[in-house]
Amino acid sequence: MAKEKQEAVQPALSELLQVRRDKLQAFIDKGIAPFGHRYEVTYHAKDILEKYDHLEVDDEGEEVRIAGRLMAIRGHGKASFAVLMDVTGRIQVYFKLDVLGEEKYSQYRLLDIGDIIGVRGIVFRTKRGEITVRVEDFDLLSKSLRPLPEKFHGLKDVEMRYRQRYLDLIMNPEVKDTFIARTKIVQAVRRYLDERDFLEVETPVMSTIAGGAAAKPFITYHNALDMKLYLRIATELNLKRLIVGGLERVYEMGRIFRNEGIDIRHNPEFTSIEIYQAYADYEDLIAITEGICQAAAKAVLGTTKLTYQGVEIDLAQVKRISMNDAVKEATGKDFLSAKSVEEARQWADEIGVPYEEKHGIGGILNAAFEEKVEESLVQPTFITGHPTEISPLAKRNPENPLITDRFEFFVYGRELANGFTELNDPIDQEGRFLEQMKQRDAGDEEAHPMDRDYITAMEYGLPPTGGLGIGIDRLVMLLTDSPSIRDVLFFPHMRPEAKADTGDAE
Incomplete structure (x- = not known):
């Protein structure tokens, strides 16, 4: 029937x-x-x-x-x-x-x-x-048993193009060019690091703890071991374990999984590279970030200059400013000078910045940054001095314990990279984890869990280390002038179609 x-x-x-x-x-x-x-x-x-x-x-x-x-x-x-x-x-x-x-x-x-x-x-x-x-x-x-679609090029229903990527590649030559460029970008990133004696490694995709970032994980189950496992939300903690073990320069490029929303910048699984260098700090990793982005641009464009969504950008012309100073320029509020959380809340209310009850001064500063500054960072900009409250794995700034030696790299209002001087004090790290656990108990599903084994590794001695993570998909978006992360993933995750039969493309 x-x-x-x-x-x-x-x-x-x-x-x-x-x-x-x-x-x-x-x-x-x-x-x-x-x-x-x-x-x-x-x-x-x-x-x-x-x-x-x-x-x-x-x-x-x-x-x-x-x-x-x-x-x-x-x-x-x-x-x-x-x-x-x-x-x-x-x-x-x-x-x-x-x-x-x-x-x-x-x-x-x-x-x-x-x-x-x-x-x-x-x-x-x-x-x-x-x-x-x-x-x-x-x-x-x-023999092709289905006719190719006549109106696939420029199709307004882009979801069909994403669902049937094979047809998209056949009908739209520029799509193939995007993915060829993606491969060249990945090769350029690896080449840049390999030439500087970094060792590419592989760490587990499944683990007993979803650590290394603040994100909601995907949960799976191992029948033979009779235990829950988590798909990794970051590779950070395992890579730093390798630094403890004496591998002084390591990196890993691979899939990361986060059980969060989907939009033009986010997909449940995405490609990230994390890089760790012993005896370095965040300043060294800022230089590596610039070097990687410029090398990738030259590999596909032949220059550091590009046009993204009609905006001219030069990856060789980079600005640098602290988070607090950026917020102060935009709003007139110097949150790090607030004498209490109540005063910081009052200032946030005055400038229309929403915040949560759990937020201290640092959390409110970050909320103000995201609300009032982030989207305005069109030209390449390093934001430094992130609050300790939102940076559980970063080393405190020696002059101001409210902030850490951390940076984020923004282009076109989007975070492209995140790096910091790694916290290598196991006592401080345990205290940060305990504070995160309090937030977790209060209902924050993204708060970092306690990782006792990582604390144990640190107690054997983690050398001073600089760490960095770069979103490969976002870098590809930037260098191929692609407006959505779905444009640079062969098979982005999609909601199920209403129709059962999806085979016919008209």
Whole structure:
């Protein structure tokens, strides 16, 4: 009954699907496997276009073998042109009855847009001046049983593009460019660190404690051990354990999982890199942050200058200001000079900054920063001097115990990196954890849990250390001019569709 209802709603599409299956059977009847095997490729489209750009009209080059997806077919007489797309781009191919012969040309007539074929042919330039491959022979490598959508490019319902990323990659070449750029950015980040003797390591994705950040975790269960486990919300504590063990420079790039909201800047799983250097402090990590971002920009753009959402930005021109001074410039309130929490609350009320009862002076300062300053930090800016209250793993500033030696790096009003001089006093660290536990008991699900093993590791001696975390997805967004984190993730998390059948793209 459900099937009959579906066919009644979409009769035209069902007919198109049947036509393709009829052609599939026609290939089988000819003794041709519609889903082929290995095909030896000697050139890609871009290579041919560049190598033979010198050809004059009707001049010929050598024989080439290419493979890709048919994106257009024009004409079905004795000669026909088509467009073949591979990972490098598109190229025109020319099918001619006199060259292929009756039988092979009859096979060509069974091809559809979307089919994947391998082509052996001669390169030449047409009378209209286009570099083309004259097909001497071809093989069907995969019969496409669904028609490609006609209106996928520029589709307003971007959720369909995210759900069916494979179609997005086929129909929108710029999407492929974004993900190629992503790979180059990741390579540039690794190269920058490898050249400075940092060791790339891997730490567990599941652990008994979700530590290293203030975030709500995903919870899973291990049957054999009969225990709850948490997907990591950060790699920080395990990496600092390695610093205790004598690995002086380490980094890890990988997936992080946080059971929080979804918007244009947040996805439940995302890619982060954390970097730790023994005998360094946050000043050293500020320099590394600048170096990484500039190296990544040069790798994909050739320059540190870029345009993001119409705004010109230069990653080589960086501003630096403390959180308190930034809030003071924006609001006139010097929260660190407040004599009591009550006075800080009064000032927050005066400037319209919401806060929670649990917040002390530092928490209110941070709330004021997020409300009044953060979105205005369009040009690259390091914000320093974060309150101790919101920085349970950072070392206190020796001159002002209310703040820590910590920084966040902002571009276009978005946090791109977070780093600090690591707290290496186990007694102070235990006290901070206990304070976090009080907040947790009061209902704060994001408060940091107690990690006794980490305290034990610190008691063996954590050297002075600088640490840094960079959001790779946000860095890719910035350098590819992508407005949403979903644009730089192949398969972003989506809410379930209302319809059960999501296979047809119209």
